[in-house]
Amino acid sequence: MNTVPEPLGSSRLSRVLLAVCRVTVGLLWIQNLSWKHPPHFGSNSDPPQDLYAWTLNGVKHEVFAPWVWLVEHLIIPNFAVFAWGAFAIEACLGAFLLVGLATRFWAAVGLVQTTAITFSVLNTPHEWFWSYFLMYAVHLALLATAAGRAYGVDGALRPVWRQRGGRLSRVLLSAS
Amino acid sequence: MQIPRSGIGPTAAGLGVGAAACAVLGIADGPPWRIVTLGGAGTLVLLILAAAAVAAGISAVRGLIALAGAGFLAAAVLQLVQIGWTGANLLGGDGSTVALLLGFAVGLLALGLAPAPTADTDVPATGRHDRA
Numbered sequence: 001m002n003t004v005p006e007p008l009g010s011s012r013l014s015r016v017l018l019a020v021c022r023v024t025v026g027l028l029w030i031q032n033l034s035w036k037h038p039p040h041f042g043s044n045s046d047p048p049q050d051l052y053a054w055t056l057n058g059v060k061h062e063v064f065a066p067w068v069w070l071v072e073h074l075i076i077p078n079f080a081v082f083a084w085g086a087f088a089i090e091a092c093l094g095a096f097l098l099v100g101l102a103t104r105f106w107a108a109v110g111l112v113q114t115t116a117i118t119f120s121v122l123n124t125p126h127e128w129f130w131s132y133f134l135m136y137a138v139h140l141a142l143l144a145t146a147a148g149r150a151y152g153v154d155g156a157l158r159p160v161w162r163q164r165g166g167r168l169s170r171v172l173l174s175a176s
Numbered sequence: 177m178q179i180p181r182s183g184i185g186p187t188a189a190g191l192g193v194g195a196a197a198c199a200v201l202g203i204a205d206g207p208p209w210r211i212v213t214l215g216g217a218g219t220l221v222l223l224i225l226a227a228a229a230v231a232a233g234i235s236a237v238r239g240l241i242a243l244a245g246a247g248f249l250a251a252a253v254l255q256l257v258q259i260g261w262t263g264a265n266l267l268g269g270d271g272s273t274v275a276l277l278l279g280f281a282v283g284l285l286a287l288g289l290a291p292a293p294t295a296d297t298d299v300p301a302t303g304r305h306d307r308a
Contacts, residue, residue, distance in 0.1 A: 026279065027201070031211045033271030038260040087271060094275035099191060099283030151190070153283045156183035157290050164291045 008145065015150035019100070022147040025110070025138050026098030029090050036090075041083040051083050058120035067119035089113055097142070100152015105175035107143035114139060148176055188241045188287045189233025195226035195248075195280045212276050215268015221251055222277075229284055242288025245281050252277035 008014075035050060042050025058071045075082045093113065096106040118132040141147070148154030154176035161169040161176075199222055202214030214222065225247045232240035251267065256274045258264045267273060 027211050030272045030275040030279075031207070033275050034207075034210075034213055036271050038271070091271065091275040091278055094272075095279035095282055098276070098279035099194075101283055101286055153187060153191075153286055156187035157286060159182070160184075160290050163294065 018145055018147050019151040021138065022097055022100055022103065022142055022150070022152065025142060026094050026096075028135075029094035029110075030098065033087065033090055033094065036083070036087055038084070038087060039080070041079070041087075043079050043083070051086065052079065054121060054124075055079070055082070057124045061121075061123040061125070063122045064119045071120070086113075086116075100148030100150075100154050101157075102172065102175040103148025103152060103154050104143055104146050107139045107147070110139040111136060111143070146176065184238070184241070184287050184290065185233050185236030187233070188244070188284055189230050191280055191283050191287075192226045192229030192231075192233055192244070195229060196223055198276060199223055199226075201276075212272045213268070213270045214273060215265070218255075218267035218269045218273060221267060225251065225280070229280065232284075232288075238288050238290075238292065240288075241284055245284030245286075245288055248277050248281035248284060252281055 037050055040050075040052075042048055042052035045052075047053070048056055055071060055075060059068050062068050089109065090113065093106055093110050096102055097110070114132060114135040117135075121127050122129055122132060146154070149158065158173060158176055161172045198212060199214065199219050201211040202219060204210040225244060228247060229241070229244040232244045252274050255265075255267050255269050255277060258266060259270055259274070
């Protein structure tokens with residue numbers, strides 16, 4: 001009996017669908033920067049709005065006790081740093097996944113950021129909890145399939161990185 | 177320097193086409209169909225840079241591809257600085273505009289600044305037989 005697993009689909013249609021999936025996830029992150037307004041991110045309004053209000057939801061509607069402690073003692077007192085950091089990470093997630101550069105790395109970052117968001121808002125009223133489970137699933141799919149190789153920049157540059165050699169090329173090969 | 181036959185030129189041209197297509201993502205009035213916020217000037221800048229990327233990709237000149245990427249990066253930085261610090265908004269955008277422009281910037285810069293492939297790097301940009 002042959003125990004070698006069947007290879008994943010590599011037809012043109014499969015690769016187009018994978019690219020559509022990757023671009024859609026990139027656009028998810030991109031669109032959700034529209035309501036994050038620097039430089040205050042809602043911390044200067046009463047009642048709180050924007051990213052500040054959603055961060056407070058992690059305390060008001062507890063999901064995970066250590067996260068509540070982190071929000072109260074580290075994130076809120078240093079909100080500007082946290083907000084700019086979240087803005088930068090999500091901008092890079094949208095940017096890199098959109099064009100398919102270092103896709104496996106950014107899919108892993110997407111899983112971490114999804115965890116932070118889930119800990120903040122999973123129990124917030126009117127949230128559809130499956131949204132966050134689906135975010136995990138789609139980032140796992142991008143990571144598992146190295147989706148940037150299908151019509152992404154990774155696909156164009158991996159042969160160059162492989163031929164070039166060197167530490168940076170090895171890092172980029174792993175990240176893509 | 178012109179690129180030996182590889183996937184870099186077509187991929188750069190593809191990014192340019194994709195950037196132009198993104199102009200439609202800003203047409204709707206609001207969510208869920210407005211994915212990116214773009215004012216009139218922002219749309220014009222996006223289309224000009226997209227055309228530059230397509231031309232650079234077709235010409236397969238790495239310097240031009242990198243230059244198109246630098247144009248996108250400059251537009252992203254302008255948008256970020258204006259929404260973060262100055263209060264002005266020449267491109268009529270927001271954070272979504274920053275991320276969109278940044279995406280095409282990093283993509284084109286990575287392609288334009290990549291080490292020049294040699295003839296035996298003649299692999300199609302599909303990743304189809306990529307096992308690494």
